[in-house]
Amino acid sequence: MKKYLEILINIPLFAGIQENELESLLGCLNAQVRHYPKGEIIMLSGAPMNSVGIVLEGSAQILKDDFNGNRNILARVKHGELFAEVFACIGIEHAPVTVLADTRAVVLFIDFRRIVSSCTSACAFHSRLIENMLRLMARKNMMLHEKVSCLGHRTTREKLEAFLLLHMEHAGTNPFEIPFSRNEMADYLCVDRSALSTVLGKMRDEEVIQYHKNSFELLDGFGVHK
Amino acid sequence: MKKYLEILINIPLFAGIQENELESLLGCLNAQVRHYPKGEIIMLSGAPMNSVGIVLEGSAQILKDDFNGNRNILARVKHGELFAEVFACIGIEHAPVTVLADTRAVVLFIDFRRIVSSCTSACAFHSRLIENMLRLMARKNMMLHEKVSCLGHRTTREKLEAFLLLHMEHAGTNPFEIPFSRNEMADYLCVDRSALSTVLGKMRDEEVIQYHKNSFELLDGFGVHK
DNA sequence: AAGTATCGGTTGTATTTACAACAAGGATGA
DNA sequence: TCATCCTTGTTGTAAATACAACCGATACTT
Numbered sequence: 001m002k003k004y005l006e007i008l009i010n011i012p013l014f015a016g017i018q019e020n021e022l023e024s025l026l027g028c029l030n031a032q033v034r035h036y037p038k039g040e041i042i043m044l045s046g047a048p049m050n051s052v053g054i055v056l057e058g059s060a061q062i063l064k065d066d067f068n069g070n071r072n073i074l075a076r077v078k079h080g081e082l083f084a085e086v087f088a089c090i091g092i093e094h095a096p097v098t099v100l101a102d103t104r105a106v107v108l109f110i111d112f113r114r115i116v117s118s119c120t121s122a123c124a125f126h127s128r129l130i131e132n133m134l135r136l137m138a139r140k141n142m143m144l145h146e147k148v149s150c151l152g153h154r155t156t157r158e159k160l161e162a163f164l165l166l167h168m169e170h171a172g173t174n175p176f177e178i179p180f181s182r183n184e185m186a187d188y189l190c191v192d193r194s195a196l197s198t199v200l201g202k203m204r205d206e207e208v209i210q211y212h213k214n215s216f217e218l219l220d221g222f223g224v225h226k
Numbered sequence: 227m228k229k230y231l232e233i234l235i236n237i238p239l240f241a242g243i244q245e246n247e248l249e250s251l252l253g254c255l256n257a258q259v260r261h262y263p264k265g266e267i268i269m270l271s272g273a274p275m276n277s278v279g280i281v282l283e284g285s286a287q288i289l290k291d292d293f294n295g296n297r298n299i300l301a302r303v304k305h306g307e308l309f310a311e312v313f314a315c316i317g318i319e320h321a322p323v324t325v326l327a328d329t330r331a332v333v334l335f336i337d338f339r340r341i342v343s344s345c346t347s348a349c350a351f352h353s354r355l356i357e358n359m360l361r362l363m364a365r366k367n368m369m370l371h372e373k374v375s376c377l378g379h380r381t382t383r384e385k386l387e388a389f390l391l392l393h394m395e396h397a398g399t400n401p402f403e404i405p406f407s408r409n410e411m412a413d414y415l416c417v418d419r420s421a422l423s424t425v426l427g428k429m430r431d432e433e434v435i436q437y438h439k440n441s442f443e444l445l446d447g448f449g450v451h452k
Numbered sequence: 453a454a455g456t457a458t459c460g461g462t463t464g465t466a467t468t469t470a471c472a473a474c475a476a477g478g479a480t481g482a
Numbered sequence: 483t484c485a486t487c488c489t490t491g492t493t494g495t496a497a498a499t500a501c502a503a504c505c506g507a508t509a510c511t512t
Binding site for chain 2: 035051066067068070074085086087089090091117118127130132133134137138139140142144145147148149151152153156165168190191192218222223224
């Protein structure tokens with residue numbers, strides 16, 4: 001366990017907690033480390049679950065099988081990231097997804113009930129832990145909300161407009177940079193990359209935006225249709 | 227304040243807390259009730275904020291102004307519902323949205339920091355409060371995730387398939403009912419209602435689904451393309 | 453019972469997109 | 483330097499959608 005402490009103090013869930021505090025906190029949380037060879041099942045869909053998982057080493061896939069039994073990758077969880085925390089918080093008893101070791105992986109499990117109900121020995125760190133957990137969940141929430149606000153438009157152009165506005169707001173300046181390649185942008189907006197390029201070109205021709213590589217500028221008339 | 231207790235004990239944030247406990251908890255949270263006439267600003271975009279709002283009576287609109295100053299309704303918060311809780315959890319200092327009284331409204335404000343940091347007098351209820359807050363946030367999270375998993379497909383047909391699968395899972399049976407009219411369904415999926423109808427008809431012709439009013443059944447071959 | 457509103461389905465057309473294929477430019481590495 | 487890969491933009495075509503308009507059925511009101 002000790003060898004993973006320096007990983008743990010750097011993950012957001014334990015932000016603001018010192019290394020020596022963390023050690024006692026982990027004991028108090030009854031944290032357990034498990035090792036998985038590549039391809040092994042970390043969490044099986046339908047099986048009972050009551051823990052939050054933290055990937056310490058390697059990476060894992062979150063999978064869901066659909067109506068026809070087709071395997072579907074929902075997400076990839078990497079070193080330092082959490083999984084199943086939403087289900088644990090809701091109190092879902094049986095895992096709705098399967099988690100598979102993508103590579104050889106080390107995972108830390110924490111009983112969720114021990115996170116929310118404060119303990120007697122380490123309450124000071126504990127309330128910080130809860131605050132972190134709330135913050136993490138709220139961030140995820142906001143990111144999802146932003147994504148919906150982009151995807152919830154009919155045309156690629158409208159999606160793109162929402163996306164650009166969002167990132168201008170994030171940056172706080174008008175010529176601003178976005179941390180996406182065209183490919184990643186298209187993936188995020190769930191549209192075809194070449195169609196995205198076309199729409200971008202059209203908007204530049206109409207002089208409502210200007211861009212070079214990842215730098216964009218919104219001009220007068222942006223967002224005004226017809 | 228007393229007159230609102232019976233509203234409060236029924237909202238999810240205070241689930242599992244008794245009326246007499248609630249009274250002391252509210253004091254401990256420094257909860258404040260405020261009244262607003264119709265049309266008045268409850269929270270102003272850009273102004274400092276550090277409270278979670280709970281609508282006790284009436285309803286409110288969450289607004290956001292875009293690049294061109296166009297007002298945009300993000301959501302409507304009704305009696306018993308929370309707002310600004312995500313921003314409060316993240317620790318955002320200035321409100322990114324405006325909240326407007328839709329009708330004459332009564333709102334309870336709770337200082338967010340008092341929610342996360344446990345107090346000395348009412349810790350038993352307090353940990354329940356935090357658990358509720360986490361649960362609420364996680365639920366919202368899951369709902370958003372479900373929405374993204376529907377919207378994140380290119381064609382109306384694929385969106386519809388994801389939507390139907392989701393509701394079959396929720397129901398747990400195969401002929402299942404959905405709690406949406408066609409209009410609401412189209413709104414949720416962010417597609418045109420008539421186009422949705424057309425796609426539904428096409429899928430019925432292909433005998434991959436069967437439906438009557440709000441009752442749907444997925445047949446063999448559902449989700450198999452080409 | 454007539455009038456009205458709402459809902460769901462249909463159709464036609466213009467618009468938009470997906471998809472595939474290709475080309476130009478830059479970056480990387482042998 | 484050459485070859486290769488990756489990224490981005492372009493084009494053409496087929497497919498899908500948005501939008502508007504209309505219709506029939508149902509429910510509700512007066």
